Amino acid sequence: MYMRKTQAVSPDDLLPLTPSVFHILLAIVDEPRHGYAIMQDVMEQTNGALSLGPGTLYGCLKRMVASGLVAESDDRPEAMNDDERRRYYQLTALGTRVVRAEADRLANSVVAARSRGVLTTEGAKA
Amino acid sequence: MNIAPVIYRLLLYGYPREFRRDYGGEMQRIFREQYSDAAKTGNRARMRALMRLIARDWLRSALRERVDSVTHFISTARLSAPRGAVNEWALTLLIYLFASTTLVQAYVIPTGSMEGNLRVGDHMLVDKTAYGKAGALGRYIMPYREIQRGDIVAFRYPEDTKQTYVKRVIGLPGDRIRMSGKQVIRNGHPLIESYTQYIDPSLERDRDDFPLAPDRLTTPRGLDMFEHHLVNGEIVVPPGALFVLGDNRDNSLDSRYWGFVPRDYVVGKPLVVYWSFDAPTEDLESWNLAHIMDVGEHFFTKTRWERTLLVPRSAKAVEVGAR
Numbered sequence: 001m002y003m004r005k006t007q008a009v010s011p012d013d014l015l016p017l018t019p020s021v022f023h024i025l026l027a028i029v030d031e032p033r034h035g036y037a038i039m040q041d042v043m044e045q046t047n048g049a050l051s052l053g054p055g056t057l058y059g060c061l062k063r064m065v066a067s068g069l070v071a072e073s074d075d076r077p078e079a080m081n082d083d084e085r086r087r088y089y090q091l092t093a094l095g096t097r098v099v100r101a102e103a104d105r106l107a108n109s110v111v112a113a114r115s116r117g118v119l120t121t122e123g124a125k126a
Numbered sequence: 127m128n129i130a131p132v133i134y135r136l137l138l139y140g141y142p143r144e145f146r147r148d149y150g151g152e153m154q155r156i157f158r159e160q161y162s163d164a165a166k167t168g169n170r171a172r173m174r175a176l177m178r179l180i181a182r183d184w185l186r187s188a189l190r191e192r193v194d195s196v197t198h199f200i201s202t203a204r205l206s207a208p209r210g211a212v213n214e215w216a217l218t219l220l221i222y223l224f225a226s227t228t229l230v231q232a233y234v235i236p237t238g239s240m241e242g243n244l245r246v247g248d249h250m251l252v253d254k255t256a257y258g259k260a261g262a263l264g265r266y267i268m269p270y271r272e273i274q275r276g277d278i279v280a281f282r283y284p285e286d287t288k289q290t291y292v293k294r295v296i297g298l299p300g301d302r303i304r305m306s307g308k309q310v311i312r313n314g315h316p317l318i319e320s321y322t323q324y325i326d327p328s329l330e331r332d333r334d335d336f337p338l339a340p341d342r343l344t345t346p347r348g349l350d351m352f353e354h355h356l357v358n359g360e361i362v363v364p365p366g367a368l369f370v371l372g373d374n375r376d377n378s379l380d381s382r383y384w385g386f387v388p389r390d391y392v393v394g395k396p397l398v399v400y401w402s403f404d405a406p407t408e409d410l411e412s413w414n415l416a417h418i419m420d421v422g423e424h425f426f427t428k429t430r431w432e433r434t435l436l437v438p439r440s441a442k443a444v445e446v447g448a449r
Contacts, residue, residue: 036156053183054153055141059191062145087152 011094011101014067019050020060022106025069025091025099032073032090035061061089069095129437130161132397134180136230136253140188142195230254231393232400233280233290236410239372239379240292242323243278244438245430247410249401252280252290256395273298273368273392275312276321277440281370282391285345285384290393293380294321294441297369302360305336305382308375315445326376336382337361343383351385368392402433 017025020042027033027041039052052060064070073090091099113119134157138150157180164176235248244250257273273279275295283289297303302313307329310317332341337359340352355362363369367386372378381387405428409417420428 035152036159039156039160051179053179053187054149054156055183055187055191057156058145058149058153059187059194062148086155 011098014069014098015102015105017098017102018060019046020052020056021064021069022099022102023050024052024057024060024064025095025102028070028089028091029096029099032088034086034088038089064095065089068092069098128161129397131158132253132256136255136397137180137184137188140184141191144195145191230397231280231290233292233396234410235292236407238377238407239374240278240294241374241377243321243373244292244396244399245402245433246407247403247405247430248399248433248436249403250399250438251397252394253397254394256397257392273389274440275301276442278396278438279368279370279387280393280396281368281387282393283384284347284387284391287391292396293370293372293378293387295368296371296381297361297363299363299365299367301363301369302357303336303363303369304360305334308334310371310443312443312445313448315448317443317445319441319443321373321441321443322375323373324376325374330376333376333382343379345384347385348383351381355386366390396438399433399436399438402430402436404428404430 023042023045024038026045027038033041035054035057039054039057043051061070065072069092070089071092073088110119131154135154138146138153141150160176160180164173230251231254233250233252235244235246235250238246257271257279273295275298277295278292279295280290280292283291296310296317297312304311308324310319329335332338332343337352337356340349344352351361355364361369363386366389368389369381370387371380371382403421403425405417405420409420
């Protein structure tokens with residue numbers, strides 16, 4: 001329904017990502033996850049700074065599927081103790097390249113910030 | 127029974143249909159999980175934070191998805207590019223209006239028959255989807271529940287279907303009902319009803335003992351009930367019907383007088399009181415200039431603020447002697 005052009009896209013065309021999209025991608029780097037697990041992981045990654053609601057989450061996922069960053073997965077890692085009907089999402093090859101490119105971009109931003117002496121928090125060591 | 131998932135289910139109607147169809151189930155599931163996680167901690171601050179998150183999320187993402195679907199619609203319909211914001215907003219607004227009239231209905235309590243729980247002048251929203259009468263599709267998509275004894279229901283008054291009444295369900299099909307000295311006896315078991323109030327200590331035969339015989343207040347449908355459904359001194363509720371009583375038992379015209387409510391006449395379940403204004407019955411039944419001025423002048427003093435967002439609840443009567 002919401003498909004856009006499906007020609008090969010260069011990762012750079014999609015940058016910068018919004019924080020929601022970036023952290024959702026990070027959440028599924030290791031394994032496919034379902035919605036609630038993604039939400040919890042994003043909370044963890046950001047120490048609670050970014051809490052997605054259900055509408056924002058699925059709105060993002062919808063657009064990410066349309067632009068080819070993620071795909072619904074048939075793999076169900078926790079299938080043993082999980083509900084069949086849940087929808088799992090996994091990175092596509094494009095998604096993997098995009099999340100790397102975005103991480104690089106952010107790293108460059110951090111370098112620029114440090115070089116101007118505005119980086120004060122402890123957590124952000126190189 | 128918790129109200130939060132029900133409200134969230136209704137909120138989903140703020141989203142475009144495809145979005146709801148694709149993700150509504152998952153979103154409800156996530157909400158239930160978040161909600162039960164927050165409830166388990168027993169931490170009220172956490173619960174409030176969750177509610178704030180959900181409200182913010184809904185406002186933002188519902189609008190976003192609406193706009194998205196309208197833009198998408200316009201671009202696929204090959205109209206010459208999106209025609210500016212006005213169109214989008216107008217359509218969005220239309221959809222909201224449509225959704226709000228098919229899913230919830232605003233209703234005001236004009237009489238005191240439910241006094242004790244619902245007061246004259248309570249303006250409330252009725253959830254029209256609660257009992258799944260929204261066609262086969264609605265029944266399939268949305269969780270719904272059967273009407274149970276003790277539920278408060280809004281329904282079209284059988285003697286005049288233009289009016290909506292609110293009462294409590296006492297008898298389901300097959301139930302045998304009688305009253306003896308204000309005491310309701312259902313299927314042979316006296317009920318202990320926590321939700322009633324009695325304002326008249328004296329006994330009045332036709333009101334407090336039931337079913338005796340039709341009296342001057344009995345309507346044609348009431349007569350039919352006395353005639354065809356009276357078995358051994360008890361009223362037996364027929365299939366597809368409900369027996370309802372007002373909580374303000376001594377001052378309520380209900381199934382005792384006008385008979386059963388056909389199941390199909392049930393409009394829905396009262397959801398929440400959004401505004402309670404102290405006004406006389408006549409003013410609530412039909413708006414008039416005096417009432418409008420009254421509201422304008424006394425909005426702040428006559429609004430019963432403490433009743434805002436009050437949720438009318440179902441309540442189970444205890445059946446004495448039942449297993």
